[in-house]
Amino acid sequence: MKQNFDKLMLNELEGAQGKRLLLHSCCAPCSSHCLSELAGKIQTTVFYYNPNLDCREEYEKRKSEQQRFLRETGLAGFLDVDYCAEEYAAAVIGLENEREGGARCAVCFRLRLERTAREAKAGGYDYFATTLTVSPLKNAQLINEIGFAVAEKVGVKYLPSDFKKRGGYLHSVRLSEEYGLYRQDYCGCAFSKLAREGQKLSAFWEKLGLLPSVKTRAEEVWKGCGAELSALPLEAWRNLPYEEGAAALKGALGQDEDGMKLFAAQSLQALEAKREYAARGIPEDVFFATMAFLSRFANEAFERSGRPAWTWGWWFPRQLALREFRLGALEFELLEGENGEKGRISVHIPAGADLTEGAVDSSFAAARAFLQAHFPAYEGTPFVCSSWMLSPALQEILPETSHVRRFGARFEVVKWEEDSPAFRDWIFPEAKDASQEDLPETTSLQRAVKRYLLAGGKLGWAEGILK
Numbered sequence: 215m216k217q218n219f220d221k222l223m224l225n226e227l228e229g230a231q232g233k234r235l236l237l238h239s240c241c242a243p244c245s246s247h248c249l250s251e252l253a254g255k256i257q258t259t260v261f262y263y264n265p266n267l268d269c270r271e272e273y274e275k276r277k278s279e280q281q282r283f284l285r286e287t288g289l290a291g292f293l294d295v296d297y298c299a300e301e302y303a304a305a306v307i308g309l310e311n312e313r314e315g316g317a318r319c320a321v322c323f324r325l326r327l328e329r330t331a332r333e334a335k336a337g338g339y340d341y342f343a344t345t346l347t348v349s350p351l352k353n354a355q356l357i358n359e360i361g362f363a364v365a366e367k368v369g370v371k372y373l374p375s376d377f378k379k380r381g382g383y384l385h386s387v388r389l390s391e392e393y394g395l396y397r398q399d400y401c402g403c404a405f406s407k408l409a410r411e412g413q414k415l416s417a418f419w420e421k422l423g424l425l426p427s428v429k430t431r432a433e434e435v436w437k438g439c440g441a442e443l444s445a446l447p448l449e450a451w452r453n454l455p456y457e458e459g460a461a462a463l464k465g466a467l468g469q470d471e472d473g474m475k476l477f478a479a480q481s482l483q484a485l486e487a488k489r490e491y492a493a494r495g496i497p498e499d500v501f502f503a504t505m506a507f508l509s510r511f512a513n514e515a516f517e518r519s520g521r522p523a524w525t526w527g528w529w530f531p532r533q534l535a536l537r538e539f540r541l542g543a544l545e546f547e548l549l550e551g552e553n554g555e556k557g558r559i560s561v562h563i564p565a566g567a568d569l570t571e572g573a574v575d576s577s578f579a580a581a582r583a584f585l586q587a588h589f590p591a592y593e594g595t596p597f598v599c600s601s602w603m604l605s606p607a608l609q610e611i612l613p614e615t616s617h618v619r620r621f622g623a624r625f626e627v628v629k630w631e632e633d634s635p636a637f638r639d640w641i642f643p644e645a646k647d648a649s650q651e652d653l654p655e656t657t658s659l660q661r662a663v664k665r666y667l668l669a670g671g672k673l674g675w676a677e678g679i680l681k
């Protein structure tokens with residue numbers, strides 16, 4: 215039968231001043247409301263026992279926040295035990311695939327409550343209780359049933375609760391903000407962390423506009439090897455020199471025929487990069503525009519071949535390392551100078567970019583403002599571009615109104631590789647290896663270039679500096 219545990223707690227606390235309570239706490243944010251609720255009603259000591267946490271780093275982080283909160287508020291004493299992950303691991307054997315809120319969680323609750331009860335008994339406390347009922351995601355009925363069962367087994371009184379009642383959860387959020395407490399976004403164990411990462415990745419892919427078939431494949435890959443991927447030192451590799459980081463990742467991933475394991479791993483790295491964007495004060499819309507590189511090329515591969523594939527992982531370390539940004543129509547890559555020379559900003563033109571006069575002007579203006587705000591060392595460095603669009607031949611064969619021609623004319627060409635065939639990948643992507651006679655003529659650009667090539671002209675590839 216469902217009971218009102220909040221009411222039971224309030225009844226029990228009447229006249230409990232002077233009694234002692236050992237309160238199990240999972241983290242400072244959850245404890246904040248519970249302790250303020252208990253203040254003045256009972257003498258409380260927080261017991262920090264959480265062997266369920268996925269790693270020592272997380273354990274120590276939550277513990278030190280708990281201690282800081284207690285120091286700053288003086289709401290309770292503090293007691294803890296060493297991080298003992300083996301106790302949790304042994305308790306949940308066989309329950310690894312349970313969903314959050316299922317049988318694994320019941321075992322996890324019991325483990326923590328039973329240890330708290332034993333400590334309470336040994337320490338001569340009158341009651342034991344837990345902060346776990348403040349979470350709207352946790353089953354308070356189940357937690358309280360376990361609490362009463364443990365109390366009977368160990369022989370110490372259990373203080374029932376439903377701390378989320380009477381606005382308790384929202385109050386904990388407010389207090390966490392007020393005290394600047396670290397609020398983790400997963401329950402605690404490696405399974406919950408993995409599930410949370412999976413949810414974040416799905417939302418990220420959705421936001422980037424990944425095609426449904428590609429997204430489904432990416433989610434399948436994540437389900438199959440998410441645990442393996444999140445155990446990798448992805449953050450450290452994100453900050454290595456591009457080739458080194460990409461090689462480390464590829465080596466660790468092993469067999470990856472369609473590249474989608476790499477896609478999932480780099481998506482996870484992108485979420486790590488998001489934290490760095492926030493720390494540097496770079497707006498979120500720049501993050502999503504930049505990371506749309508993932509969906510642009512993955513979607514394009516699917517549209518071309520009908521199968522999900524990721525072949526652009528070799529370039530993506532630039533975006534992951536916060537060296538390349540999409541600002542409006544164009545992408546800008548920050549290149550360091552060599553041998554004491556000044557750096558450069560390499561301009562990249564994404565496929566399908568809006569190359570109208572106004573869009574290009576505002577993209578350069580956005581880049582200048584962005585550099586000034588976030589990378590002042592690059593202020594005033596030259597913009598360079600290496601592209602088929604800068605080929606001097608295009609100034610001859612395209613009409614004056616052509617956006618491509620106008621874009622090319624913004625640069626002073628310093629190098630022209632007339633014989634480079636690389637332009638074919640971009641102008642004739644569906645027939646880049648065809649003979650000149652068989653090149654498609656679908657667009658006006660294709661028709662003009664084909665005519666020019668058949669007449670013996672050379673397009674090539676050129677490099678220039680923004681005038």
Ligand code: SF4
Binds near residue numbers: 319322402405406
């Ligand atoms: S999801 Fe939370 S309550 Fe459930 S097993 Fe993991 S840490 Fe324990």
